[in-house]
Amino acid sequence: MDALTSQYSVLLEKQQQLNNVIPSRLDRLKEVLQEAKKNLENDPSNWKESLVLMQQKSKAQNFQKELKDYSGAVSKYGKAIEKTFKQDPTIASDPTAFSGKEHILDRAVALHFIRQGQFQLSESFIKEAGMANDEEIGSSATELKFKFKKMYDIIQELEEGKTESAIKWASEHHEELNKRGSSLAFQLHRLRFIKLLETSNMEALYYGRTHFDEFADRHLPEIRRLMTSLIYHNKLSQSPYADLISEQDWLGIRNTFQRDFCALLNMSADSPLYISVLVGTMALPTIIKVVTIMNTRRTEWSQQDELPVEIPLPDDLRFHSVFACPVSKEQATALNPPMMMPCGHVICKESLTRLSKSSRNSARFKCPYCPSESSAAQAVQVYF
Amino acid sequence: MNKIKPEQLLELEQPFIKVPNEQLKKTLRNQTKYLEKEISNINDKIEDCVKKAKADRITSSQAMAIIDELLVRLRKLGRKLDDIKKEEQLYTTRTKIRLEHLKNTSQVAPTDKEAFNRWSKLRLDRVLVDYMLRKGFNDTARKMAEDSEISEMVDVELFAQSARIEEALKQHSCSECIQWCSDNRNSLKKLKSTLEFNLRLQEYIELVRLGKKTEAIQYVQKYLSSWSESHLRQLEQAMALLAFPKDTLCEPYKSLYDSRRWKKLIDQFKADNFALCCLTSQPLLSITLQAGLSALKTPQCQQHEDKNLNCPVCDTSTLGALAENLPLSHHVNSSIVCRLSGKKIDENNPPMLLPNGRVYSLQALEEMASKNNGYITCPRTGDTFELVETRKLYIS
Numbered sequence: 001m002d003a004l005t006s007q008y009s010v011l012l013e014k015q016q017q018l019n020n021v022i023p024s025r026l027d028r029l030k031e032v033l034q035e036a037k038k039n040l041e042n043d044p045s046n047w048k049e050s051l052v053l054m055q056q057k058s059k060a061q062n063f064q065k066e067l068k069d070y071s072g073a074v075s076k077y078g079k080a081i082e083k084t085f086k087q088d089p090t091i092a093s094d095p096t097a098f099s100g101k102e103h104i105l106d107r108a109v110a111l112h113f114i115r116q117g118q119f120q121l122s123e124s125f126i127k128e129a130g131m132a133n134d135e136e137i138g139s140s141a142t143e144l145k146f147k148f149k150k151m152y153d154i155i156q157e158l159e160e161g162k163t164e165s166a167i168k169w170a171s172e173h174h175e176e177l178n179k180r181g182s183s184l185a186f187q188l189h190r191l192r193f194i195k196l197l198e199t200s201n202m203e204a205l206y207y208g209r210t211h212f213d214e215f216a217d218r219h220l221p222e223i224r225r226l227m228t229s230l231i232y233h234n235k236l237s238q239s240p241y242a243d244l245i246s247e248q249d250w251l252g253i254r255n256t257f258q259r260d261f262c263a264l265l266n267m268s269a270d271s272p273l274y275i276s277v278l279v280g281t282m283a284l285p286t287i288i289k290v291v292t293i294m295n296t297r298r299t300e301w302s303q304q305d306e307l308p309v310e311i312p313l314p315d316d317l318r319f320h321s322v323f324a325c326p327v328s329k330e331q332a333t334a335l336n337p338p339m340m341m342p343c344g345h346v347i348c349k350e351s352l353t354r355l356s357k358s359s360r361n362s363a364r365f366k367c368p369y370c371p372s373e374s375s376a377a378q379a380v381q382v383y384f
Numbered sequence: 385m386n387k388i389k390p391e392q393l394l395e396l397e398q399p400f401i402k403v404p405n406e407q408l409k410k411t412l413r414n415q416t417k418y419l420e421k422e423i424s425n426i427n428d429k430i431e432d433c434v435k436k437a438k439a440d441r442i443t444s445s446q447a448m449a450i451i452d453e454l455l456v457r458l459r460k461l462g463r464k465l466d467d468i469k470k471e472e473q474l475y476t477t478r479t480k481i482r483l484e485h486l487k488n489t490s491q492v493a494p495t496d497k498e499a500f501n502r503w504s505k506l507r508l509d510r511v512l513v514d515y516m517l518r519k520g521f522n523d524t525a526r527k528m529a530e531d532s533e534i535s536e537m538v539d540v541e542l543f544a545q546s547a548r549i550e551e552a553l554k555q556h557s558c559s560e561c562i563q564w565c566s567d568n569r570n571s572l573k574k575l576k577s578t579l580e581f582n583l584r585l586q587e588y589i590e591l592v593r594l595g596k597k598t599e600a601i602q603y604v605q606k607y608l609s610s611w612s613e614s615h616l617r618q619l620e621q622a623m624a625l626l627a628f629p630k631d632t633l634c635e636p637y638k639s640l641y642d643s644r645r646w647k648k649l650i651d652q653f654k655a656d657n658f659a660l661c662c663l664t665s666q667p668l669l670s671i672t673l674q675a676g677l678s679a680l681k682t683p684q685c686q687q688h689e690d691k692n693l694n695c696p697v698c699d700t701s702t703l704g705a706l707a708e709n710l711p712l713s714h715h716v717n718s719s720i721v722c723r724l725s726g727k728k729i730d731e732n733n734p735p736m737l738l739p740n741g742r743v744y745s746l747q748a749l750e751e752m753a754s755k756n757n758g759y760i761t762c763p764r765t766g767d768t769f770e771l772v773e774t775r776k777l778y779i780s
Binding site for chain 1 (some may be wrong): 392393394395396397398400401402405408409412419422423426427430431433434437438444447448451452454455458461462465469470472476479480483487490504505507508511512513516519521522523524527528531662665666668669670671672673674675676677678679680682683684685687691693694695696698699701702703705706709710711712713714715716717718719720721724728729735737741742743759764771775776777778779
């Protein structure tokens, strides 16, 4: 990367030199011609000599050296690019993968814009993509826009430190939130309490009395802390309760609110397009490397319906449990579920049947991980 | 996020840097051509003038007229060079901004989540703008580039230029595209492109379609005969076309008359254009989505009871439908996520088996039991058990 930038600065230098030289030499050429013209007018007797002079001077105005330097720098820069970026991302993808499904892709993009709150972009996109007649998008788009506008309005207010509309929304939906086990309402009240604490002791006290009652069964310890922090009204930052004032909490509450709002709408917390592109960006370098190696060695990947390489995902991007049988290293599927033997070890069904068939004693076989024996009938299917 | 190496991300950015470089090279070529041609022309004219003067074939006033003419040419050259310089400046600034961006990317600490999120959002916007430009949604693309302040990281003008030519081809006019081919003749030859031949062939077909047979034959003699060694078979077929009327049912002449050839011409132009400019042949969005959806896809995504609200592939109406034919993700190691708490199951949080065959993490079960007098309820089946009835599992 550094080599590239330094090569580019050299290019800029040469370019600058060329740019400095061009106007001045062109002007000089002009002067030479005009001088000759004047000589012809003033001194008609020697006009042939003036012409010869003009010819000599104009020959001197050329740009060979600077042009050569500049093109040399440009080609060196091009070579540096070749060295730094060796991979063409296209080899990792199949051009026909989405053929016939372009309208689905467009739909996904339009939904993404609406989810991100970029409503004008979504309208303009729907118009240009000709999706205004698509029923799926048409009616649900306006509905979704309305809902997400509400969500973004509330988030905007939370950014400004105002919790009223969020609290109102939480109380309107408190049944569903409780079912999900969300503590959003309490956290909102808590933040409001802390904010009031900064100004008036008594107001915070009254607020706590009015609102904390319904949360007593689930959040008693925290409520205790909050009410005790009233003592330190003006000196919170030097008290043991200094951790109550935290910017991170406000950031966290916006995330929690967004998550709960979307969950109640039966939608994912983040735009699915964003997550897929994020994972794709992380996965591409590995896939490209593997495909390049496979191409040079002319090998084929044996399992056609799986990627040739494992892509390690960070924990918050794992949405499903994956069980890989320790014996066969294959993924468990509905046809090949994980089975637990009485000793507690889990392997997939196919490995189990293979083990029981190949053992000398037809009914019993040994677990590959511990010396205990079992029979195929004793294995239980587990559900993760 | 801490599994990303910044250098790996750089590998994806080949077209990012190559495109303005190609544009820069083009302006350099233009500039060199003009400068050298004009200056040598001017010098030649001067030499000619001097020779004639020495041979007494022109008068002094004629010489002055020649000088005036040369001055005019010089002025024109200056203006032309100014225009080229402006264009060059655009590409130079753009390259500088892009190099800056890449340098910042490579210096992002892998654990800095905020910075990584910002970078990912930016990349998503870039990928979306690229997609929209390729499909011709220019208004949305421009608006989005302005909103996200990524105007220098996307190539709006490049697509605008090619949009003109595509529009002309849609209107069944080959001239703009032929002009483009002659401008880029050398590079197209390196690609071994057959675009120019196909364009000429199409113009010939249109002449035959209108019944202008003599003109068609003259056209072939003028433009298509130079291709006779490489495309003999096709030329022969084309000449035979003269014998068939435009609504013939006889193959292969029926397909020669077919108006869908125009669509194929547009596609070929697009492909050659992208190859010349070093853009990827498919939209970045397709490439990235394929990789991402495959990496996320598990066998459970197709099954209804295992649907996870947050998993993009489980959503069958949009991304799930796209992922239908893609390969599954490959895993050699198990990674189990507890359905109750959503937390990862590992040595610190081992899996526990309930008597009904369902498995959850120990921490989630303990929490549930502590709130319910030691009893746990399986969320999937509703059965109740006591915590002590569970047993530990070993999955690796």
